[in-house]
Amino acid sequence: MPEFAGEPSVTIAPGVDMPLIGLGVWQLELGRETYDAVRAALDAGYRHIDTAAGYRNEASVGDAIRDSGIPREEVFVTTKLRASEEPESGLTRSLDRLGMEWVDLYLIHSPRGGSGRHWPALEDQHRRGLARAIGVSNWSDRGLRELVADATIRPAVNQIDFSPFSYSRATVATHDELGVVLEGYSPLARGQGLSHPLVGAIAERHRRSAAQVLIRWSIQQGVPAIPRSRDRGRIAANRDVFDFALEDSEMEALDGLGY
Numbered sequence: 001m002p003e004f005a006g007e008p009s010v011t012i013a014p015g016v017d018m019p020l021i022g023l024g025v026w027q028l029e030l031g032r033e034t035y036d037a038v039r040a041a042l043d044a045g046y047r048h049i050d051t052a053a054g055y056r057n058e059a060s061v062g063d064a065i066r067d068s069g070i071p072r073e074e075v076f077v078t079t080k081l082r083a084s085e086e087p088e089s090g091l092t093r094s095l096d097r098l099g100m101e102w103v104d105l106y107l108i109h110s111p112r113g114g115s116g117r118h119w120p121a122l123e124d125q126h127r128r129g130l131a132r133a134i135g136v137s138n139w140s141d142r143g144l145r146e147l148v149a150d151a152t153i154r155p156a157v158n159q160i161d162f163s164p165f166s167y168s169r170a171t172v173a174t175h176d177e178l179g180v181v182l183e184g185y186s187p188l189a190r191g192q193g194l195s196h197p198l199v200g201a202i203a204e205r206h207r208r209s210a211a212q213v214l215i216r217w218s219i220q221q222g223v224p225a226i227p228r229s230r231d232r233g234r235i236a237a238n239r240d241v242f243d244f245a246l247e248d249s250e251m252e253a254l255d256g257l258g259y
C-alpha cells in the first residue's frame, strides 16, 4: 500500500499519494476551533487536512500546520474553489490565506460553479506547481464522464458523499472505469449514521465505536475518508481503524443500506 508521511494512502496521480484518513474542517469556526482541531489531528498522527475557500477557515488551517513544526511536505492539504470565485484567482487567494506555496489537491467544489468550463484554469495551476493534483467535487457520474472526455489532465479525484447510507455500486464502478479516485466525504453521514442499529451491532462485535466502523467501511472499500470532529478524543479515535477489519458479510450488510 502506498504511504504519505507514513500514513496508509492511495495514489491519486503520478507521484501523488493521499492518506486514506484526513480531518475535514467544514463548519469549524475560523480561529481557535479550527486551529485546535487541526493541531489535535496532527498530534494524533493525521497527515491530511480537508478545507475549502467556502469553509472560511483556511488561515487557521495554515497557522496550525505551521505551528506544529511538521514539514509542509509531510501534510497533505486539500482546498476547494468556491462556486462564486473566479478559477484564475481562487487558488492564489486560498494559498495567501493558508500561507502556503502550493496545495496537494485543489478541487472545484461544485459543478454549479461553471462545471467543466473552469477545468483548463486548474490544469494551468497544476502546470505552474500551485497544486500537486487537481480534481472535482460533487460531480455526477455523467458529468465526470464528460469532464474526463474533454480534459487534457484527468481529474485525480471526485470528492463525493460516501457512507453506507449514500453508497452506490454503480458510482464506484464509474470512478474505477474512468480512473478517477473516489474520495468520500461525510463518512459518518454528518453524525446521523452513528445511531443506526446495524452499525451499532457491528461495532459491538468488534468492540469499536460506530464511527470507527463507518470509517473502516470506507477505507476497506479503498475510499479515503475525511471525518470531521471538534473533539480531540474523537479526532484521535477516528484514525484508529487500521488494526481491525470488517468481515465480508458485514461489508455487504453495510453496502445494503445504500440505494
Ligand SMILES: NC(=O)c1ccc[n+]([C@@H]2O[C@H](COP(=O)([O-])OP(=O)(O)OC[C@H]3O[C@@H](n4cnc5c(N)ncnc54)[C@H](OP(=O)(O)O)[C@@H]3O)[C@@H](O)[C@H]2O)c1
Pocket (backbone or CB within 6 Å): 023, 024, 025, 026, 027, 050, 051, 109, 137, 138, 159, 160, 184, 185, 186, 187, 188, 189, 190, 191, 194, 209, 211, 212, 226, 227, 228, 229, 230, 231, 234, 235, 237, 238
Ligand atoms: N466537498 C463537499 O461538498 C463536502 C460536503 C460535506 C463535507 N465535506 C468534507 O467532509 C468532511 C466530513 O463530513 P461532514 O463534516 O459532513 O460530517 P461527518 O464527518 O460525516 O460527521 C461529522 C459529525 O460527526 C460527529 N462525530 C465525529 N466523530 C465522532 C465520533 N467518533 N463519535 C461521535 N460523533 C462523532 C461530529 O461531532 P463532534 O464534532 O461533536 O465530534 C460531527 O457532528 C467535512 O468536514 C468536509 O471537510 C465536503
